[in-house]
Amino acid sequence: MVMVGGRITSEERSTLSTYIGVAIATVLAAGAVYFFILSHQEKKEATGFDPNRPVPNDATLKRRLKPEQYFVVRENGTETAFQNEFWDNERVGLYVDVITGEPLFTSLDKFDGGTGRPTFTKPISKDLVVEEVDTSRDMQRTEVRAKRSGAHLGHLFADPTSPTGQRYAVNSAAFHFIPIERMKDEGYEAFLALVEKK
Numbered sequence: 055m056v057m058v059g060g061r062i063t064s065e066e067r068s069t070l071s072t073y074i075g076v077a078i079a080t081v082l083a084a085g086a087v088y089f090f091i092l093s094h095q096e097k098k099e100a101t102g103f104d105p106n107r108p109v110p111n112d113a114t115l116k117r118r119l120k121p122e123q124y125f126v127v128r129e130n131g132t133e134t135a136f137q138n139e140f141w142d143n144e145r146v147g148l149y150v151d152v153i154t155g156e157p158l159f160t161s162l163d164k165f166d167g168g169t170g171r172p173t174f175t176k177p178i179s180k181d182l183v184v185e186e187v188d189t190s191r192d193m194q195r196t197e198v199r200a201k202r203s204g205a206h207l208g209h210l211f212a213d214p215t216s217p218t219g220q221r222y223a224v225n226s227a228a229f230h231f232i233p234i235e236r237m238k239d240e241g242y243e244a245f246l247a248l249v250e251k252k
Contacts (some may be wrong), residue, residue: 102241103155109203115153121150126227127205130197135170138226143172147233148242148250155205155230155241158182159222160248166212167221172229174222178248185210198222206246 116194125131135141140149149159149172159174167173177183181201186195188209196210208224215221232242234249 069192093119094202103150103157105156105202107154109154119152120227123227126225127153127203129208130206131225131227132208133171133227134227138171140172140229140231141170143231145231145233147231148222148237148245148249149174149229149231150242151200152206152228152230153200153205155201156182156202157232157245158200158207158229158249159224162249164250165216167216167223169221169223171208171223172226174224175216175218175220177222183207196223200228 070237085158110118112128115128119127122131122133123252126133143164145225148157148158148161149164158177159172160178163174165173165175184199185202186197186199188195198207198210199205200207205228206225207228208222211221211223212219232240234246237243237246237249
């Protein structure tokens with residue numbers, strides 16, 4: 055680029071604008087690719103269950119979860135009865151922790167407890183959940199949390215209508231549901247035996 059008399063010609067200005075435009079376009083494209091890969095990686099991390107994957111921190115959970123999910127699992131919230139995703143779900147599959155993807159309940163243990171929330175007779179294993187005394191709201195109840203993630207799931211009650219005498223009344227927002235036909239594709243093939251009727 056040669057300046058004539060210390061001034062930039064219109065041809066030089068046009069060339070300079072082109073270089074700047076190409077540089078900006080390159081930076082924007084690189085940024086878009088970076089964020090696409092980052093979001094794809096985060097989604098991949100959330101698929102399936104890997105016991106070696108660390109539990110995400112709260113900042114990641116706030117970004118990844120819907121507000122009602124975060125409210126339930128991290129702020130001990132309770133969703134509205136009969137107005138939640140899985141209270142009347144009758145499909146066969148797994149209910150997995152919304153934070154870690156760990157399978158906690160199966161459709162075979164789900165029953166209509168009349169609570170307007172997903173209700174189960176038992177978890178897949180008692181070792182997967184923690185029971186704690188909950189004295190909030192001037193009541194004494196047994197709170198149920200996911201052992202690995204610490205997610206608030208719901209409450210445990212005595213229930214003579216349940217085959218086990220217990221009712222796990224949990225919040226839909228604490229779970230992802232993996233239907234049996236998607237279990238293999240989503241990394242849950244090892245858990246198929248848990249949902250296949252005997």
